[in-house]
Amino acid sequence: MRIPLLAGNWKMYKTVTEAVEFVRRLKEALSGVRGVEVAVCPPFTALYAVARELAGGNIALGAQNMYWVEEGAYTGEVSPVMLKEIGCRYVILGHSERRQYFGENDENVNAKVKAALKHGLVPIVCVGERLEEREAGQTEEVIAGQVRRSLAGLSGAELAGLVVAYEPVWAIGTGRTALPEDAQQVNAFIRRLLAEMGGREAARQVRIQYGGSVKPENAAELLGQPDIDGALVGGASLKVDSFAGIVRAAVRG
Numbered sequence: 001m002r003i004p005l006l007a008g009n010w011k012m013y014k015t016v017t018e019a020v021e022f023v024r025r026l027k028e029a030l031s032g033v034r035g036v037e038v039a040v041c042p043p044f045t046a047l048y049a050v051a052r053e054l055a056g057g058n059i060a061l062g063a064q065n066m067y068w069v070e071e072g073a074y075t076g077e078v079s080p081v082m083l084k085e086i087g088c089r090y091v092i093l094g095h096s097e098r099r100q101y102f103g104e105n106d107e108n109v110n111a112k113v114k115a116a117l118k119h120g121l122v123p124i125v126c127v128g129e130r131l132e133e134r135e136a137g138q139t140e141e142v143i144a145g146q147v148r149r150s151l152a153g154l155s156g157a158e159l160a161g162l163v164v165a166y167e168p169v170w171a172i173g174t175g176r177t178a179l180p181e182d183a184q185q186v187n188a189f190i191r192r193l194l195a196e197m198g199g200r201e202a203a204r205q206v207r208i209q210y211g212g213s214v215k216p217e218n219a220a221e222l223l224g225q226p227d228i229d230g231a232l233v234g235g236a237s238l239k240v241d242s243f244a245g246i247v248r249a250a251v252r253g
């Protein structure tokens, strides 16, 4: 049984004060919710304060990026050791905004995935096609390349323990969601690829999320698909009511 993971990607939103206030209210809103895993991924500046607020509870903490080296002269970067020390469980890697604005590619993502696993962090590895690629019928080819390169060199056991987020770039922040059957088709395709790479057992265990304009209104249908094991939520994770609504939809899904 794969436990769905609902992760809030806050992007560059919320000060420390806002973040702490938010998770206080989220804890209340989700008390009593069972059968799903919930994580929030605040900006780096708020991670430590949010970790303290979440301590002892069942909402997990994630970061939105990291560098692959443990320490060194890398101005502006944050290492896996630092994230682990403050209590992060997850780290989002290869988000399309990092690929688009900060020059990340599958090779960087692969180095980051390996470093995250080495330090006991669970990577949430993002893949997704752009609109022109979908319209040109290249979705599977693009996804296959991203998955193979980003996850190259991992064992079946390592693949089994990570999270892949399928996020079509045209659906991120646009209000335009993939149809549940289209998202299901891509997620099932990713699972087949992972079976080729790491064996059927790894593919059976790995969690594959959907992301891109997930809202309380569309979450149940998306999360009800057999190969969609949760969601990576951007905009709708910034409000307690909408994020809690998505989590409840997953409980029903």
Ligand code: PGA
Residues within 6 Å of the ligand: 009, 167, 171, 172, 173, 174, 175, 211, 212, 213, 214, 232, 233, 234, 235, 236
């Ligand atoms: P969105 O973002 O939910 O605002 O579309 C998703 C993401 O970027 O992870």
